[in-house]
Amino acid sequence: MQAEIVILGSGTSMGVPTLGCSCAVCTSADPRNRRMRPSIAVAWENRTVIIDTGPDFREQALRERIRHVDAVFYTHSHADHILGLDDLRPLSFAHRPGYLPLFADQPTAEILERIFEYTFSPDSQYPTRARVKLHRLEGHESAMIHGADFRRVPIMHGDLPVAGFRFGSAAYLTDMNSIPDSSLPLLEDLDVLILDALRPEYHPSHANIEEALRWVERVQPRRAWFTHMSHEIEHAETERTLPPHVRLAWDGLRIPFAL
Incomplete structure (x- = not known):
């Protein structure tokens, strides 16, 4: 199954340009x-899965003309990865069937439920809250989204x-500086x-550039x-300065691959 990865954002928690900087x-x-x-x-056959909805998600989705989302996976609970969750609202209203599924581990899920209490609380009276349902995903577990397997x-x-x-x-490994041996087979x-x-x-x-290159050498992706x-x-x-098979991502980059 042919698919493509769309880089919605390639920056840090402060973004680039960084506020107050003239470098x-x-x-x-x-x-x-x-x-x-x-x-x-991740896009294939009129399906779209998002990994992380940071504070720029609305602008990213507008830029890439994302009109439908089938699922969202969260890597962790830091602000630059979760604060755009509320921007899923108009996309979730049109989701069929039922609720837009979100996947996160227990610590991340707890923080999402606390920050977005008005979305997840069964007592919420907010009539236009996002129609989403949070699923826990732990360890090496995976979720199947319309025939595509997404493994943690x-x-x-x-x-x-x-x-x-x-x-x-x-594979997508943002916000990391080490990979446990038990994850390398994945x-x-x-x-x-x-x-x-x-x-x-x-x-x-x-990971800095040198460390990232060492992980590329160890994992051996094409x-x-x-x-x-x-x-x-x-x-x-x-x-x-990089080897030919290693490039820098940029916002809007599309990478074809086999799903």
Whole structure:
């Protein structure tokens, strides 16, 4: 089954340009240096799955003309990955049948239910709340969405356990700096790997470029794209330093793969 990954956002929690900054990347005329908060869409046969709805989700969905969503998966509960949940409202109203399914692990689900209490509480009187239903997804569990299997891949974001996802011949690993040995079998025989590469320098909870390249070497995908990039990464200049099979993602990039 042929599909494509759409990079909705390839930036960090602060986005690029970063507020108050006048560095060369934040003031660059290259549109690839303009990065919204991290998120992707997986699209196939008139189906669309979203991974993370950050605070830029509305603009991302408008830009990519996303008019229907079949499911949403959440990697973890940080603000840059969840705060656009309310923008699912108009998409959920048209969802058939029933409620738009959301998938998250227990810690993430608890925070979603607390922040968006007016959405999830059975006592909510908010008449136009999102018509969504939250499902727990733990460990290496998977969910089948219209014939496509989305499997949770446990990874580490510093000391915080978070989720990546494997779907068909592709995997998405944002916000990470290590992959447990038990998760490596879930990443075998990848055509496409999209993973965190925050900046050139060390960071305690994100892979830097050097560390991301080491993970590419270990996982051995046929193609890799870096995401969750800060304003310390200039697109053209950085890409010239990378191996031919490793590129930098950019907002609006479409990556074909076999689902």
